[in-house]
Amino acid sequence: MNAGKTPKGVKTKDRIVESAIKLMNAKGIARTTLVEVCAASGVAQGTFYHYFKSINDILYEILRIEGEELLFFYEIIIDNSPLEKLNKVLNFQMDYYEKKGKAVVAQILGNEFIPLQGDSLIEKLLPIRAFVSGIISEGQETGVFSDRNSAEKDSIVLMALILTYSYMWIRDKTDNPLKEIAGSHINDIIEQLILK
Amino acid sequence: MNAGKTPKGVKTKDRIVESAIKLMNAKGIARTTLVEVCAASGVAQGTFYHYFKSINDILYEILRIEGEELLFFYEIIIDNSPLEKLNKVLNFQMDYYEKKGKAVVAQILGNEFIPLQGDSLIEKLLPIRAFVSGIISEGQETGVFSDRNSAEKDSIVLMALILTYSYMWIRDKTDNPLKEIAGSHINDIIEQLILK
Amino acid sequence: MNAGKTPKGVKTKDRIVESAIKLMNAKGIARTTLVEVCAASGVAQGTFYHYFKSINDILYEILRIEGEELLFFYEIIIDNSPLEKLNKVLNFQMDYYEKKGKAVVAQILGNEFIPLQGDSLIEKLLPIRAFVSGIISEGQETGVFSDRNSAEKDSIVLMALILTYSYMWIRDKTDNPLKEIAGSHINDIIEQLILK
Amino acid sequence: MNAGKTPKGVKTKDRIVESAIKLMNAKGIARTTLVEVCAASGVAQGTFYHYFKSINDILYEILRIEGEELLFFYEIIIDNSPLEKLNKVLNFQMDYYEKKGKAVVAQILGNEFIPLQGDSLIEKLLPIRAFVSGIISEGQETGVFSDRNSAEKDSIVLMALILTYSYMWIRDKTDNPLKEIAGSHINDIIEQLILK
């Protein structure tokens, strides 16, 4: 398995990964087959095995990439105040969804529920909540956030709102942006539950 | 498709559905095969097709049954006080999920985002929020609930929590019941946001 | 097998036969299944076996009916002169096709070629050629028809023309009637080959 | 579907097609199963699907091949005299049918009436009539053929005979070759109708 070294190889591997992501989003992970991935990326099935040990192997690759993207963002905002960070993370998430579009987000979120390959690797895709929880903790320690509830619980409320408004946004027939639908309510909740 | 007409037929169909749910929860939906379902319910494969058009068809059947059961419940609790009703609905929902099992609930919720075929049948599955919103309105009018936030917003928070805790419960490797994971937090939120 | 005796039974049997004919015309005999026939006629599969011993059994029934229709016509024209009879038979055939319509005739003729259930029962559907041959023989004996060629060969030429013009008529995008397309040519051939 | 690219692949695909034709002629198309075809050609069932999309797909392949072979033949005989050409085309057609076998020819001709899918691919299978008509025209111009009837009408008679004798040959339980059944009659007609 010393594949994906030459520029051409890298390109091919990328193409396969890309097709795989698209299909997994479209049909759910467990329902995406190797045959389809190869057809979609215009590659022979044999070629697939040149780059990946098995159909499961490609999952790891995909999760690695997603994780990297998120980590990159988290590093950038590390120096802000807790409240700023909180706002930035939540906004980042909504912008991110808006950018990807309703259909894709629907699939991403749907796949959160839809049965996996048995392992919880996908879990790693959404480290946001832990991150948000950390921010709230920090705010509680520095005294700007209320500690009436645990940081964990508060983070769950916020993520829950994002999830639910995303759901409503996806179902929404008009073109109202996600931020507009969710924004003020999230701010209310921050004020009423989290800020001192 | 003239199946499931006689008492015997109904029984057989139920047995198949039951076995299917059990297996899907045990090994995941995508990995549950028709052969296994038939073996588990003790019918020939041909018999399966006497009752269902295809392997996917049984999923729809399962989801359809959900919807019917939920509607039935709503009618029953109509005479309680707003707070009682609120508690009953939320608890019912959690009990219900617990009873169905993680895999099936995952599919139900996942389908909220990824409609399997584009029909709006699934849409009907979650009329709960409107129902909860109605209950809160009623409580605000009778003065037992706070009107700091709109009934709609409050109902969204509650449903968001159910959704999110269900998600966490599905992912949870231990056997902690949903109610235990979500219960106290939901009560906190009712106290802090909704009750006067 | 004492079925189809009561008025209701006759009706049901007719409905099954009718659906079977329609389907066999539409998809070819060998490709028509009992399941489809029952679905099309709105009858349970068990009911089918109330009237027919097997899937093949219905074929006999159908052929018997067709045969009766044709024989009835032949009897009517028995007193005409050979030339009149010849004209009447050929015209009857074309009128018959015109009445059934292009799609149906296409299926009837197509099915003449398309593989059967192994027996040549269908053969009986087209006793016309033998009949035409008989008419020509008669004409040759009474001296009004030429005997340069055998009656059999001449009858083949005529049937071949009907077959081929039917084919062209079916393909024809305009609404020209079959008789108009084929008529004069068939008359030419009768004059040039058959009449003295 | 990247199959049949290497010499080995071509060979395998040919072997499958060949076995299929043989079996279809032996037992009828509708009764020939994929399992048998695979067994007869010595490939795994999976291999079949490497080359064909479905069991029906192979029929199209067979018909497509016909068309190509016919066109190829027409180009070859372009330099002969009209009468020679006429004889060669008609004989070629009959030899060709003989070589393919009754079941396959039945399917080819049946499809003339019942297009399997509505595409006009099949249409191309019978450009013979136009070709024959051209030959007769040429003969009329050079004065070797009679112009009592139009070239078109004469070509129709000839094609009609081929069609009808093919039909009779297909039905014929004995093993009499098509040429023997049709040959002398076609010659008679050429003499009596077409030659000067």
Place this chain on the structure above:
DNA sequence: GATGAATGAGATTTCATTCAT
């Protein structure tokens, strides 16, 4: 007369994987 339950054999199709080139 009619239905629907039930079957089992066999048909088609899918899919992850291995291998020679």
Place this chain on the structure above:
DNA sequence: AATGAATGAAATCTCATTCAT
């Protein structure tokens, strides 16, 4: 690096038929 050949196990689905009611 990439392909296409080939596989075999297992999955889905079809169908004619029997039977109890």
